[in-house]
Amino acid sequence: MKVLILTLCLAAAALAQEKYDSVDDNFDISEVLDNERLLNSYAKCLLDKGPCTPEVKKVKDKLPEALQTRCAKCTDKQKQIGKKLAQEVKKKRPDLWKDLVAHYDPQGKYQESFQDYLKP
Template identity: 60%
Template sequence: MKLIVLFCLFMFAYAQDKYDGVDIDISEVLSNERLLLAYSKCLINKGPCTPEIKRVKDKIPEILETNCAKCTDRQKYLGKSLVKQVREKHPNIWTDMVSYYDPQGKYQKEFQEFLN
């Protein structure tokens, strides 16, 4: 019984060290220009936010500072896919995001390593 309690406590502590999942269909966002634009405007304080995107937005500074240390493997994979698609197909949105979240370029090297 003690082992089960310890295991449950460990799993609870581990779960607290990772970000909660956000229910966003990345492929839907990338295939819907209007939705992508709305979400990107939210992220740079130029438009309203849905609760899900607001949760993501609130974590972006910490994600950049820690190089996504609290991200699950799935979140890292989805984040990399999303960034690569946006940089390639929507460079203006990418430029706006970088200008907003990293105007001095202090995260560029680590972020590029993360993407590779």
């Protein structure tokens, strides 16, 4: 799930010292959380089990870097969206959260930093 949250938070490609593109900062995360079909579609993309929309593909491509750098290039809005998404998926869809964590962090390297990220 951590992957899903960060994935939905990230935008287009960026240079090493820049923030990710803020073009998607107005993304309505409640639309995804309130729509089981849409959430499942995004999850399948992130888990390499289904097709990706161009928007989710951009996020998916940046997700590994975001995990490694503790979302250093994320805008404040992207961090806020990601945090909300992660908290909700972890609480309401623990099965999906487990799959995403297993896919993007199989060795558990990012667990501590991600737990810090999710703190209120």
